[in-house]
Amino acid sequence: MSTAVNHEPETPGSGATNDTLVSVEGIKVHFPIKRGVILDRTVGHVYAVDGVDLAVRRGETYGLVGESGCGKSTLGRAVLRLSEPTAGRVVFDGTDLSSLKGEGLRRMRRRMQMVFQDPMSSLDPRQSVESILVEGLRAHDLDKGREETGKRLRSLLSAVGLPNTSLRKYPHEFSGGQRQRIGIARALAVEPDLIIADEPVSALDVSVQAQVVNLLEDLQEEFGLTYLVIAHDLAVVRHISDRVGVMYLGGLVEEATSDDLYAEPLHPYTKALLSAIPVPDPLVEDRRERILLTGDLPSPANPPKGCRFHTRCPWKQETRCDTERPEMREVLPGHKVACHWAEDIRANRIQPHAVEAVLVEEDGISPDVPLVGPASVTEAMNP
Ligand SMILES: Nc1ncnc2c1ncn2[C@@H]1O[C@H](COP(=O)(O)OP(=O)(O)OP(=O)(O)O)[C@@H](O)[C@H]1O
Numbered sequence: 001m002s003t004a005v006n007h008e009p010e011t012p013g014s015g016a017t018n019d020t021l022v023s024v025e026g027i028k029v030h031f032p033i034k035r036g037v038i039l040d041r042t043v044g045h046v047y048a049v050d051g052v053d054l055a056v057r058r059g060e061t062y063g064l065v066g067e068s069g070c071g072k073s074t075l076g077r078a079v080l081r082l083s084e085p086t087a088g089r090v091v092f093d094g095t096d097l098s099s100l101k102g103e104g105l106r107r108m109r110r111r112m113q114m115v116f117q118d119p120m121s122s123l124d125p126r127q128s129v130e131s132i133l134v135e136g137l138r139a140h141d142l143d144k145g146r147e148e149t150g151k152r153l154r155s156l157l158s159a160v161g162l163p164n165t166s167l168r169k170y171p172h173e174f175s176g177g178q179r180q181r182i183g184i185a186r187a188l189a190v191e192p193d194l195i196i197a198d199e200p201v202s203a204l205d206v207s208v209q210a211q212v213v214n215l216l217e218d219l220q221e222e223f224g225l226t227y228l229v230i231a232h233d234l235a236v237v238r239h240i241s242d243r244v245g246v247m248y249l250g251g252l253v254e255e256a257t258s259d260d261l262y263a264e265p266l267h268p269y270t271k272a273l274l275s276a277i278p279v280p281d282p283l284v285e286d287r288r289e290r291i292l293l294t295g296d297l298p299s300p301a302n303p304p305k306g307c308r309f310h311t312r313c314p315w316k317q318e319t320r321c322d323t324e325r326p327e328m329r330e331v332l333p334g335h336k337v338a339c340h341w342a343e344d345i346r347a348n349r350i351q352p353h354a355v356e357a358v359l360v361e362e363d364g365i366s367p368d369v370p371l372v373g374p375a376s377v378t379e380a381m382n383p
């Protein structure tokens with residue numbers, strides 16, 4: 001985790017500053033829903049990402065969290081222009097990516113790499129590790145001949161903690177954690193500035209998760225990398241991120257430094273997510289207040305009007321909540337939230353309708369709140 005820096009914004013929406021490596025401004029990604037074999041009619045849209053502004057600063061780790069289906073991966077793919085945005089723009093190191101095509105886009109893409117959740121499906125099983133890594137180098141004209149490339153591959157393997165003998169092996173000969181190291185080496189091979197890691201450890205055992213997270217942190221320091229880490233596990237995000245953005249149904253609802261977000265969540269949705277994390281101290285755990293969300297996550301094809309969270313929000317008010325979509329506003333320094341009533345909720349001027357203090361069951365996890373990170377992950381990362 002790097003030291004986050006504070007600078008004056010130059011673009012008010014995304015909070016982009018001179019220190020920004022990549023900013024996303026008003027990004028929307030809507031997928032058409034098609035019906036009919038012959039006419040192929042568009043009968044609606046999935047509003048996967050629906051107006052997101054954010055800025056990732058050079059050298060920092062920005063963690064993006066939210067329930068399954070809220071649009072995290074689609075947003076990550078839009079940053080890389082793997083999903084074409086319906087609206088908005090992505091600015092990478094001062095260049096609007098939509099202005100680039102062909103060779104210009106290819107050169108810019110080298111600087112942005114992706115690490116995927118499931119290394120088994122993202123690595124071609126028929127290719128040896130050597131050919132997987134060389135392929136990336138060749139795609140960007142970085143294969144400098146047998147000797148120099150050999151040296152480069154060995155140093156990449158050493159950076160990710162794999163032996164040189166790995167070059168001749170195939171993905172199925174490795175464990176899950178080792179395969180993720182290969183995926184990271186592949187991303188590193190082309191010397192990127194930004195790595196978008198989409199659920200980089202969620203397919204791994206808890207003990208291996210900690211090793212891979214620690215590796216990502218070491219590599220960040222060694223190579224000055226900037227990370228956008230997408231995860232549903234709040235413990236992992238808290239550990240690795242300088243700043244965190246919380247997504248709900250295609251939009252950002254809260255953004256703050258990791259410490260501020262976990263110390264004082266301001267958005268009712270974030271409060272509910274954090275209240276579901278088990279606390280290691282049994283006395284605190286027994287008396288812990290849980291905010292239970294009622295109702296299912298609405299469909300992104302038919303998101304609620306007004307505040308998208310109003311159908312599940314325990315603090316929902318008679319006015320504004322179901323008619324006006326709240327904008328992200330800076331409520332505390334560096335801490336933004338999209339809720340009309342954030343100040344009143346913070347000052348306890350309005351009370352939740354249905355907060356229940358419940359004794360947490362033995363397994364500690366309520367099925368109603370899926371975004372729970374095991375406390376042991378953070379412990380394993382801080383031995
Ligand atoms: N290519 C596509 N065509 C149509 N709908 C899509 C497409 N890709 C994603 N979606 C839909 O967009 C919404 C957001 O999906 P996305 O994969 O971005 O969510 P996510 O937050 O990454 O979820 P998860 O945590 O499960 O990975 C979902 O409803 C998904 O079904």
Ligand code: SF4
Pocket residue numbers: 267268269307308309310311313314315316317320321326338339340341342
């Ligand atoms: S705007 Fe209303 S519904 Fe939305 S989070 Fe705030 S209080 Fe809840």
Ligand SMILES: [Mg+2]
Pocket residue numbers: 072073074198
């Ligand atoms: Mg995803």
